[in-house]
Amino acid sequence: MLEVLRSGAMSGTDITAKFELEFAQWQKTEFALGFNNGTSAIQAAMFGCGVGVGDEVICPSITYWASCLSSYSLGATPVFADIDPNTLCIDPNDIEHRITDHTKAIIVVHYVGYPCDMDPIMQIAHKRGIKVIEDVSHAQGGLYKGKNVGSIGDVGAMSLMSAKAFAVGEAGMLVTNNREIYERAIAFSHYERYGDRIQTESLKPYQGLPLGGYKYRMHQMSSAVGRVQLRHYDERMAEIQKAMNYFWDNLEGQPGIRAHRPDIVSGSTMGGWYFPHALYVPEELDGLSVTAFCNALRDQGCKICTPGCNSALHLHPLFNTCDVYGHGKPTRIANTERDVRQPEGSLPISEGIGARTFAVPWFKHYRPEIIDEYIAAFKAVIANYKRLLATDPGNPPMLGNWHFFKHS
Ligand SMILES: *Cc1c(COP(=O)(O)O)cnc(C)c1O
Numbered sequence: 241m242l243e244v245l246r247s248g249a250m251s252g253t254d255i256t257a258k259f260e261l262e263f264a265q266w267q268k269t270e271f272a273l274g275f276n277n278g279t280s281a282i283q284a285a286m287f288g289c290g291v292g293v294g295d296e297v298i299c300p301s302i303t304y305w306a307s308c309l310s311s312y313s314l315g316a317t318p319v320f321a322d323i324d325p326n327t328l329c330i331d332p333n334d335i336e337h338r339i340t341d342h343t344k345a346i347i348v349v350h351y352v353g354y355p356c357d358m359d360p361i362m363q364i365a366h367k368r369g370i371k372v373i374e375d376v377s378h379a380q381g382g383l384y385k386g387k388n389v390g391s392i393g394d395v396g397a398m399s400l401m402s403a404k405a406f407a408v409g410e411a412g413m414l415v416t417n418n419r420e421i422y423e424r425a426i427a428f429s430h431y432e433r434y435g436d437r438i439q440t441e442s443l444k445p446y447q448g449l450p451l452g453g454y455k456y457r458m459h460q461m462s463s464a465v466g467r468v469q470l471r472h473y474d475e476r477m478a479e480i481q482k483a484m485n486y487f488w489d490n491l492e493g494q495p496g497i498r499a500h501r502p503d504i505v506s507g508s509t510m511g512g513w514y515f516p517h518a519l520y521v522p523e524e525l526d527g528l529s530v531t532a533f534c535n536a537l538r539d540q541g542c543k544i545c546t547p548g549c550n551s552a553l554h555l556h557p558l559f560n561t562c563d564v565y566g567h568g569k570p571t572r573i574a575n576t577e578r579d580v581r582q583p584e585g586s587l588p589i590s591e592g593i594g595a596r597t598f599a600v601p602w603f604k605h606y607r608p609e610i611i612d613e614y615i616a617a618f619k620a621v622i623a624n625y626k627r628l629l630a631t632d633p634g635n636p637p638m639l640g641n642w643h644f645f646k647h648s
Pocket residue numbers: 277278279280282303304306307349375377378398399400401411412
C-alpha cells in the first residue's frame with residue numbers, strides 16, 4: 241500500500257496485473273481481469289458473452305441486484321428463475337423452460353456461499369448453446385465437487401468489496417478460460433489495455449477506445465491489498481470453515497433449523513461462508529414464525545440473527561414499471577418481443593423464502609468457548625419454543641430487503 245502511495249501509482253495497472261496473474265493461478269483459470277467493483281465485472285462478463293439488445297439472461301430472483309441489473313444498460317433484460325429451498329441457489333429444474341431464441345446466458349449465484357448445482361446447469365447450457373456466468377461474490381474459494389467455483393462456467397465474475405469474504409476494499413474480478421470473453425471484457429471497459437495484444441479479429445479495428453464507454457479500472461490500493469489477502473486467504477477460509485462447521489455440527493438434529501451447507505462427502509464447500517444463513521422449518525416448532533424465533537435469539541444476545549434474506553427481485557417496481565432510459569415503456573420490456581415480466585405468485589419459492597431462512601453469526605475465528613455460547617443460546621430458544629408461541633407476532637408481509645446485507 242505504501243509503495244503504491246509513494247510512487248503515485250494509484251491509477252496504474254502494473255500491480256493490478258500482478259494481482260490478476262496470482263488470482264488466475266489461485267482460481268485455476270487462464271485469465272483474470274481486475275475491476276473497480278463486482279457490479280462492473282458482472283456487466284463486462286455479460287458483454288463478454290455477447291449479451292446485447294433484445295437478449296435475455298436467466299438469473300435467480302433471490303440475489304443482490306448487481307447479479308443481473310446492468311443487463312438493462314446493454315439493452316438486455318433478466319428473466320428470473322426460482323430457487324431451490326434447500327440450497328437457496330437457482331433451481332436447475334426451473335431453467336430450461338425459460339430459454340428462448342433470445343436467451344444468451346444463465347447467471348448463477350453461489351448464494352451466501354452455497355455452491356450451485358453446476359453439473360445440470362452446464363448440461364442445459366451446452367445443449368442449448370448458451371453461456372453460463374457464475375456470480376462468485378459470496379463464494380470466493382468455494383468448491384463444487386472439488387472444482388473451484390468461478391472456473392466451471394464460461395466466465396466467473398465477483399465482488400471483492402469490504403463486506404465479502406475475500407475483501408480488498410472496493411474491487412471486482414473476472415475470471416475465465418475463454419480468450420474471446422476475456423478480450424471482449426477488456427475492450428468493453430479497459431481502454432488503456434485495449435491494444436496490440438488483442439487477438440480477437442472482430443475487436444481489432446476499435447482499439448484504444450472502450451466499446452462500452454466505461455472505465456472500470458481497479459484502484460491499485462485495492463490490488464495491493466488483494467495481493468496480500470491472496471497470500472492469507474486459504475488459511476483464513478480454513479479457519480472460518482472449521483468454526484462454522486463446529487457451530488453446525490453441534491446443532492445437528494435440533495428441530496426447526498437446518499444447516500445451509502453441502503454434504504461433506506460431495507467435495508463441495510462454502511468457501512469463506514459469506515453472510516451465513518440457516519434454513520428454518522416452522523412446521524417442526526408448531527408453526528412458530530421466523531420473526532418470533534429470531535426475536536428470541538436476539539434476546540439471548542445473538543444480535544446478527546435477523547429473519548429472511550434478499551427479497552425477490554422480480555417483484556420490485558424497477559423490474560415492472562420503471563422506464564429508466566425513456567423508451568416510452570418499462571425498461572424490462574423495452575427491447576423484447578414478449579412481456580417477460582413476472583407477477584406476484586410466479587416464483588413461489590423465492591417469494592416465500594424469507595419465512596424459511598435467517599442470518600446466523602459469521603464466525604471468522606475458531607474459538608469454541610465463544611461459539612459454544614451461541615450454540616447454548618440456540619438450544620435454549622428451541623427448548624422454550626412453546627412459550628414463544630403465545631406471543632408470536634407472526635411475520636410482516638415482507639421479510640428481508642432489496643438493498644444489501646447489513647453487517648455488524
Ligand atoms: C456484492 C455483490 C455484487 C456487487 O459487487 P460490488 O462490488 O458491490 O459492486 C454482485 N453480486 C452479488 C451476489 C453480491 O453480493
